[in-house]
Amino acid sequence: MGMGVASSSARRGKRSRRAAMAEINVTPLVDVMLVLLIIFMVTVTLPAVGVPVELPESRAAPVEEQPDQVTISIDRAGVIYIENEAVEAGRLPEALEALDRGGQPPLIVLRGDRSLDYGRVMRVMGELGRAGFTSISLVTDGSVTPP
Template sequence: MSFHPQGQDDEVMSEINMTPLVDVMLVLLIIFIITVPVINNAVKIDLPRAAAQQNDVKPAHVDLAIDADGSMTWNGAALTEDALKARVEDAAAQQPQPELHLRADRKTPYEKVAQVMAAAQAGGLGKIGFITDPGMLR
């Protein structure tokens, strides 16, 4: 907003009117002076201290190995397809649920690995990990 001094219509007055700005700043200052003591007013409460530690139970894991001929072992014990379904269901019922570590020979047909994964999913196991041996890849 520009003001024209009387008698001079050509020149524009380029001064800023500071009065509204100072009024706004004073109002904000008063608001802050009133609200700061309200914010800092706190009630002290003595809460009991707990000394319990959280127990992190790591789930067990099950090693399932598949040989090149399709034979399976469950934690080192020989296993058939029918027994696999029962063992997967038993493992899925445990709390916390164990992880299935699947170790397959490099010459194992993918179809057999897929069948084992499908049986684990159908049985209710949620975590399947693949174990590889870098020394066998050479």
């Protein structure tokens, strides 16, 4: 009986000297992955367009972003922006013609300030339709109360 205990302890001693440590510390890997996840979550939720526009409220379903969409914004002063670049007054048709269509017209996402005159937004939509952009989504802020 004593001999069995001695032999098992002798085996353990030999094995511990020969075998390499087989443990991997995954804590740094998990830390890095969590930081990357947080960075990804923050950058995804940032607005794609930097033009400050106070959007009207609506209970409409959110618009899904598409990779080839073009965002057109109209700020409080009535200045029109294609993505982040201002369009000179009266130059919207030329700016729309310059957009790369790549076969079919891209989805247009129209963001208009809530203080704008309805006619101003409709004139921009009319120019979009005249230029051949028929798929237009209007962007609003979410609302919890019905009108």
